[in-house]
Amino acid sequence: MTDSMATYKVRRGFSFESAHQLPEHPTCSVIHGHSYRGEIEISAGKLSSNGFVIDFGVLKDITAPYDHAKILTQTAEELAAEIGTSVLRQMEGQDNRSHLISVRVILWETANACAEWEWHVQDK
Numbered sequence: 529m530t531d532s533m534a535t536y537k538v539r540r541g542f543s544f545e546s547a548h549q550l551p552e553h554p555t556c557s558v559i560h561g562h563s564y565r566g567e568i569e570i571s572a573g574k575l576s577s578n579g580f581v582i583d584f585g586v587l588k589d590i591t592a593p594y595d596h597a598k599i600l601t602q603t604a605e606e607l608a609a610e611i612g613t614s615v616l617r618q619m620e621g622q623d624n625r626s627h628l629i630s631v632r633v634i635l636w637e638t639a640n641a642c643a644e645w646e647w648h649v650q651d652k
């Protein structure tokens with residue numbers, strides 16, 4: 529007999545305009561802007577008691593504060609990790625947290641360059 533498991537997966541796209549500056553970088557130390565866009569993907573083996581992997585509104589609230597808000601000083605990799613870590617923090621309050629399988633963030637900084645961050649449950 530083969531073991532099987534259903535997986536629920538949700539994705540939410542996001543975009544924000546923000547100022548960017550990497551103080552130590554030879555070219556990015558000059559303040560400039562990016563039209564960031566990306567996607568958050570979350571997989572879980574079970575829904576919360578109210579029927580969600582995670583509420584899409586929660587994901588919207590995680591990325592909304594980046595829009596026109598501040599000068600970002602992180603690299604795309606660091607920013608993707610920050611967004612992903614915020615998703616994990618939000619999942620802590622949900623009753624399906626123990627069934628979380630993965631959180632993935634893809635963040636496009638320019639039309640041609642993106643960073644990806646992924647967390648996934650350890651194999652037991």
Ligand SMILES: [Zn+2]
Pocket residue numbers: 548549556560561562
């Ligand atoms: Zn930049």
